Amino acid sequence: xxxxxxxxxxxxxxxxxxxxxxxxxxxxxxxxxxxxxxxxxxxxxxxxxxxxxxxxxxxxxxxxxxxxxxxxxxxxxxxxxxxxxxxxxxxxxxxxxxxxxxxxxxxxxxxxxxxxxxxxxxxxxxxxxxxxxxxxxxxxxxxxxxxxxxxxxxxxxxxxxxxxxxxxxxxxxxxxxxxxxxxxxxxxxxxxxxxxxxxxxxxxxxxxxxxxxxxxxxxxxxxxxxxxxxxxxxxxxxxxxxxxxxxxxxxxxxxxxxxxxxxxxxxxx
Amino acid sequence: xxxxxxxxxxxxxxxxxxxxxxxxxxxxxxxxxxxxxxxxxxxxxxxxxxxxxxxxxxxxxxxxxxxxxxxxxxxxxxxxxxxxxxxxxxxxxxxxxxxxxxxxxxxxxxxxxxxxxxxxxxxxxxxxxxxxxxxxxxxxxxxxxxxxxxxxxxxxxxxxxxxxxxxxxxxxxxxxxxxxxxxxxxxxxxxxxxxxxxxxxxxxxxxxxxxxxxxxxxxxxxxxxxxxxxxxxxxxxxxxxxxxxxxxxxxxxxxxxxxxxxxxxxxxxxxxxxxxxxxxxxxxxxxxxxxxxxxxxxxxxxxxxxxxxxxxxxxxxxxxxxxxxxxxxxxxxxxxxxxxxxxxxxxxxxxxxxxxxxxxxxxxxxxxxxxxxxxxxxxxxxxxxxxxxxxxxxxxxxxxxxxxxxxxxxxxxxxxxxxxxxxxxxxxxxxxxxxxxxxxxxxxxxxxxxxxxxxxxxxxxxxx
Numbered sequence: 001x002x003x004x005x006x007x008x009x010x011x012x013x014x015x016x017x018x019x020x021x022x023x024x025x026x027x028x029x030x031x032x033x034x035x036x037x038x039x040x041x042x043x044x045x046x047x048x049x050x051x052x053x054x055x056x057x058x059x060x061x062x063x064x065x066x067x068x069x070x071x072x073x074x075x076x077x078x079x080x081x082x083x084x085x086x087x088x089x090x091x092x093x094x095x096x097x098x099x100x101x102x103x104x105x106x107x108x109x110x111x112x113x114x115x116x117x118x119x120x121x122x123x124x125x126x127x128x129x130x131x132x133x134x135x136x137x138x139x140x141x142x143x144x145x146x147x148x149x150x151x152x153x154x155x156x157x158x159x160x161x162x163x164x165x166x167x168x169x170x171x172x173x174x175x176x177x178x179x180x181x182x183x184x185x186x187x188x189x190x191x192x193x194x195x196x197x198x199x200x201x202x203x204x205x206x207x208x209x210x211x212x213x214x215x216x217x218x219x220x221x222x223x224x225x226x227x228x229x230x231x232x233x234x235x236x237x238x239x240x241x242x243x244x245x246x247x248x249x250x251x252x253x254x255x256x257x258x259x260x261x262x263x264x265x266x267x268x269x
Numbered sequence: 270x271x272x273x274x275x276x277x278x279x280x281x282x283x284x285x286x287x288x289x290x291x292x293x294x295x296x297x298x299x300x301x302x303x304x305x306x307x308x309x310x311x312x313x314x315x316x317x318x319x320x321x322x323x324x325x326x327x328x329x330x331x332x333x334x335x336x337x338x339x340x341x342x343x344x345x346x347x348x349x350x351x352x353x354x355x356x357x358x359x360x361x362x363x364x365x366x367x368x369x370x371x372x373x374x375x376x377x378x379x380x381x382x383x384x385x386x387x388x389x390x391x392x393x394x395x396x397x398x399x400x401x402x403x404x405x406x407x408x409x410x411x412x413x414x415x416x417x418x419x420x421x422x423x424x425x426x427x428x429x430x431x432x433x434x435x436x437x438x439x440x441x442x443x444x445x446x447x448x449x450x451x452x453x454x455x456x457x458x459x460x461x462x463x464x465x466x467x468x469x470x471x472x473x474x475x476x477x478x479x480x481x482x483x484x485x486x487x488x489x490x491x492x493x494x495x496x497x498x499x500x501x502x503x504x505x506x507x508x509x510x511x512x513x514x515x516x517x518x519x520x521x522x523x524x525x526x527x528x529x530x531x532x533x534x535x536x537x538x539x540x541x542x543x544x545x546x547x548x549x550x551x552x553x554x555x556x557x558x559x560x561x562x563x564x565x566x567x568x569x570x571x572x573x574x575x576x577x578x579x580x581x582x583x584x585x586x587x588x589x590x591x592x593x594x595x596x597x598x599x600x601x602x603x604x605x606x607x608x609x610x611x612x613x614x615x616x617x618x619x620x621x622x623x624x625x626x627x628x629x630x631x632x633x634x635x636x637x638x639x640x641x642x643x644x645x646x647x648x649x650x651x652x653x654x655x656x657x658x659x660x661x662x663x664x665x666x667x668x669x670x671x672x673x674x675x676x677x678x679x680x681x682x683x684x685x686x687x688x689x690x691x692x693x694x695x696x697x698x699x700x701x702x703x704x705x706x707x708x709x710x711x712x713x714x715x716x717x718x719x720x721x722x723x724x725x726x727x728x729x730x731x732x733x
Contacts, residue, residue, distance in 0.1 A: 001600045156600045158271070159679060163672040164655050165273045165282040165315075174654045175603055227320070231285035236294035242270070246284040246318045255320060266323060268288035 001156055002149045004176045007183065010148055017088055017191045021046060028072075028081045029130075036080065037069035049087050058112045078133045079119070085137035086111050088191060092144045098151025100143070100238045111140055113229055117262055121221050124261045132218060134193075135200040139226060141187055142169075142180040142201075146243055149180075161242070169205065169244040180244065181205045206247035217254075224251040224258050270295045271303055275672065276383055276696060277310040277479065280348070280374060281330065284318040289325025296333060304333065308478050308693055310343050310381045310449060315374060317349035324361040334368055338445070342473050346370055346444060348377050355440040370442040379436060380407055380443075382452035382479055384486065384696050389413045389435035394424035395442075403443050410462040410494075412453025450475045455556060457566075458490040459483050464497035467505035475508070482695040485630035485638070487709045489521045489566030492555060496527035506537050513544035522565045526552050579613070579715060579733060583637050586685065587716055587731060590639060593680035594729055598722065601654045601673065606722040614717055616710045616730050618642055621703040627670050628706065629678040633692035635685060640710060640730040641674060642703060647725050663701055671697040 017025075020043040027036035040046050047068055054071050055064055065071055072080050093107060118136035122128040146168045150157055160166060173179045181202045188198035196215075203211050203219030204226065211219060223246075230240045251258070259266070272279035283295050304312065314330045316322065327347075334345035346369030347358060358370060371377035379389060391408055393415045395401040401417060408415040416434070418424040428437055450471075451462040461475070480491070493509075513523050524547045530538055538548065547565075549555055555562060595606045618624065625648040630638040643651065645666075652669035653659065660666065678694035685692050700706040715732030 001603055003603050153600075159597075159676050160600065160654070161273060162271065162679060163273060163275065163675050165280070166655075170657070171654070174657055224320075227285035231287070231291050233291045233294035236270075236291055237297070241284050241295070242282075246320070248318060248320050251320070259321075264286075264321075266288075266321070268290050268323065268325075 001153050001175055002172060004178070006149060007176055007178055010145070011183065011186045011190075014187055014190055015091060018043070018091070021084060021088055022192075025081065025084050028077060028084060031077050033072040033077065033080065034069060037072045040068050040072075046087055049090060050083065053083060053086070053108070053112065056109070056112050058109075058116050078128070078130045079115075081130055082115055082119075082134045082137055085134050085193065086115065089137060089141055089144070092141060092187070094144065094147060094151075097147055099147040099154055099157075100240055100243075102147075102238045102240075106234055106238065107140070107143075110143075110229060110235065111137070113232075114139060114225065117225055117229075118222070121225065121258075121261055124257075125217065125221070127214065127218065131194055131196050132200070135197045135218065136222065136225075138184055138188055138193060138197055138201045139204060139222060141184045143240065143243060145180050145183045145187075146172075167242055167245045179205060179207070181207075205244060206250040220251050220254050221258065223247065224254060225262075228258070228262060228264075270300055272307065272312065274307060274309060274675070276378070277308070277381055278374070278378060279304065279307050279309045279312050281314045282318060283314070283330075285320060287319050287322040287326035289323065289329070292326040292329035296329065301333060305337060305340065309341075310476060310479070311377060312337055312343060312345045313348045313371070313374065313377055314346075315349040316347055316354060322354075327358070327361065331368060338368075342449065344369055344380065344445075344449070346377070348372070348374050350440075352440055359442075366442065366444055368444045370440070370444070372438070372440045376436055376438055376441055379413055379438075380411060382411065382449075382454075382476065384454055384483060384488075384698055386412070386454040388453075390433070391415045392418065392424070392427055392434040392437045394418045394421065394439055396421065400443060404438065404441070407443065407451060410451030410453065412455065412460070452476065452479060454488075457488060458492055458556070458562070459488050460492045460494055460552075462494045462497070464499075466499055467501040469502075469504035469508075471505050471508050475512075478693070479696075480512070481632065481693075482630070484516070484519045484521055485632050485636070485695045486628060486698050489519065490524070490562070491516065491521060492524045492526055492552070494527065494552065495525050498528055498533075500532035501537060506540060509541055509546060510544040513541070513546050517545055520566070522547065524549055524555060524565065526550070526555065579637075579731075580635075582635060583731070583733065584716065586635070586681075586688075589684040590681055590731055591718055591729060593677050593684060594639070594641065595720070597673065597677050597680060598651055600676075601651050602722075604723055606720045606727075609719045609721050609726070611716060611718045613714065615712060615714055616640065616707065616717060616728075616732070618703055618707060618728065621707065624703045625667065625670060626700040626703045626706040627667075627674040627697055628700075629674045629697045630695035631678065631681060631685070631692040632695070634690040635692055637731060637733050639674075639677065639681065640706065640715075640728075640732065641677075642706070642728040642730070643670075644725050644727065647722055647727055650723070667699040667701060670699050674699075 020039060024036045024039045027039060050068060050071050051066055055061060065074060075083060093104060114136050119133060122132055150168055169180050185198040185202055200215055200218045202208060203215055204222035206223050227246045270281060272281045312334055338345045348371040355370060379391060391413050393404055395404060405415040405417050418427055431437060453460050516523050526549045528548060598606050623645050624642055625645055626642045628638055628640045648670055649666055651673055652666055655669040655672050656665055674697040682692055682694050713732045715730050718729040720727050720729060
């Protein structure tokens with residue numbers, strides 16, 4: 001099964017953030033979107049990513065947007081930063097998913113859906129700022145890490161799960177005293193992602209104690225949002241519904257408002 | 270999504286939101302086939318981690334449950350909900366509610382057969398008197414002590430002292446129950462409760478898989494509590510005669526208690542006696558007579574007079590079985606076990622103190638039993654992944670040990686399946702006292718493998 005050594009090796013093998021992405025992020029943080037766009041132009045993969053992402057239905061543009069400076073202009077500073085972090089995450093996405101039955105398209109759709117709803121939530125909570133908006137981008141890293149660590153142990157996990165309803169995060173913690181969210185924090189450190197972001201994502205596991213009030217609120221909403229998305233048919237089929245434990249008691253008091261914010265139709269299906 | 274299986278109860282654990290759009294994604298065709306193939310008495314869907322559900326979402330699971338109930342005559346239902354969810358489900362289904370609702374999984378487990386003699390004191394209330402009686406009868410037949418409360422007020426008062434009860438039953442509903450003959454374990458005897466008119470339906474309601482399982486794990490005395498039987502027809506007679514013949518192969522005894530032959534031809538009694546079935550008037554005649562109990566095989570599992578030799582085919586599978594054990598231990602602990610010695614001999618345990626033991630049998634194209642004996646410290650370590658925390662709670666450790674052995678049994682089944690040997694595995698059995706196991710396994714020759722794990726030793730024993 002997964003060992004501490006495997007976790008160490010995985011963290012060591014995480015590539016540093018590409019220089020162009022780092023520079024682009026620096027310009028975005030300074031609010032200079034023109035320079036950021038120029039910088040991003042130099043990386044064809046980043047350019048293609050931005051173009052593909054922005055033209056997804058979730059962003060709702062009728063005509064194709066292809067110019068990078070135009071893309072950044074449309075997105076604004078906060079969302080541009082969020083999308084650059086999402087791109088960074090794509091560096092970690094495996095060529096072939098081993099544990100979850102996911103396609104790249106489905107993963108990017110998940111990133112996009114989480115980001116769009118997260119912005120809606122932050123607006124509702126009046127907590128929309130650059131860092132809180134970007135926090136959601138680190139969350140899917142936990143899925144990537146989970147696939148990377150457990151992919152080679154699929155049959156063992158199946159046997160374990162045949163006798164006990166254990167989620168991957170719990171299995172990892174009980175075996176190695178380290179969670180998927182601890183590893184996300186390590187990734188954030190390596191990529192110089194602000195600590196507030198990794199703290200919120202870590203707390204979104206629903207296991208952290210002694211949180212600051214705002215961090216707790218963000219963690220609750222993020223936890224519920226994650227399970228809202230992981231309850232979509234595509235992600236249930238992919239096996240993502242069982243990836244961490246859903247803590248109902250952690251989100252019970254925000255549930256009603258959440259349903260209104262995400263405009264969930266209770267008569268679905 | 271696959272159901273997890275504990276004992277003879279399988280449970281689905283969906284999380285998050287459950288509606289008509291996403292619910293079908295929880296159950297692929299493979300999942301449905303795998304569920305149909307399970308050897309279980311109860312199939313449930315847990316709503317513990319479901320924050321929202323609507324009727325369309327539940328219906329997807331309910332359809333599967335009802336389908337499987339129709340095929341296998343097992344109990345099905347929902348569990349792990351709070352009072353508002355219970356009321357919502359009742360509103361959704363109204364008078365069409367034909368599956369069961371159990372407030373918790375623990376409550377559901379009270380309504381199925383286990384191979385443990387573990388009677389529970391249960392406080393019970395339901396505003397519907399017929400439900401109240403049905404639950405009390407079922408609980409009693411499964412060997413528990415129900416304390417039935419007639420009013421909500423009295424129930425609320427009694428509930429204030431939860432320590433007096435092992436379980437408190439409320440917000441629970443039995444739908445189409447009593448499909449199986451209720452079963453309980455007393456010491457080393459298994460008691461089946463049969464009632465009313467016994468006809469060909471007994472073939473469906475009697476849990477033959479559980480019975481075979483019990484024979485395979487060493488039970489030798491089977492008592493039919495027949496006080497409530499009105500009459501029996503020729504089909505039921507044939508059924509019991511066959512059952513007696515198969516029991517004879519294991520030197521097992523079948524008894525009927527409290528059966529009157531007022532409305533059943535007395536010749537049937539003679540036929541059943543000829544088949545080896547013994548009749549008693551009162552349950553106490555057996556259970557309180559130690560000498561008789563020993564003679565019938567119910568004092569311990571020692572009555573297996575016949576020892577069965579190991580076969581070459583079974584010994585050929587030994588490396589696979591050891592590998593299943595060692596790799597399961599490695600999976601659960603991330604530490605390696607190594608083989609120290611291997612001998613064909615009767616089971617020998619140097620120090621029976623401070624050890625736990627467990628066994629699991631398999632039967633079908635090939636039959637045998639795997640026995641594991643661990644020092645308590647190793648057993649605790651092996652179960653830490655399943656329990657989640659260090660504990661000295663013996664019941665929790667033994668329960669997890671059963672799950673651990675179940676994984677090994679599952680692996681052994683897969684291994685034999687790969688070689689086209691179809692087998693079923695029995696319920697795992699655990700022993701807090703190794704001497705009880707030694708009594709059962711005495712005179713049994715087998716392959717004993719001594720293994721070393723983190724400086725301690727544990728024993729693997731393969732026998733028939």
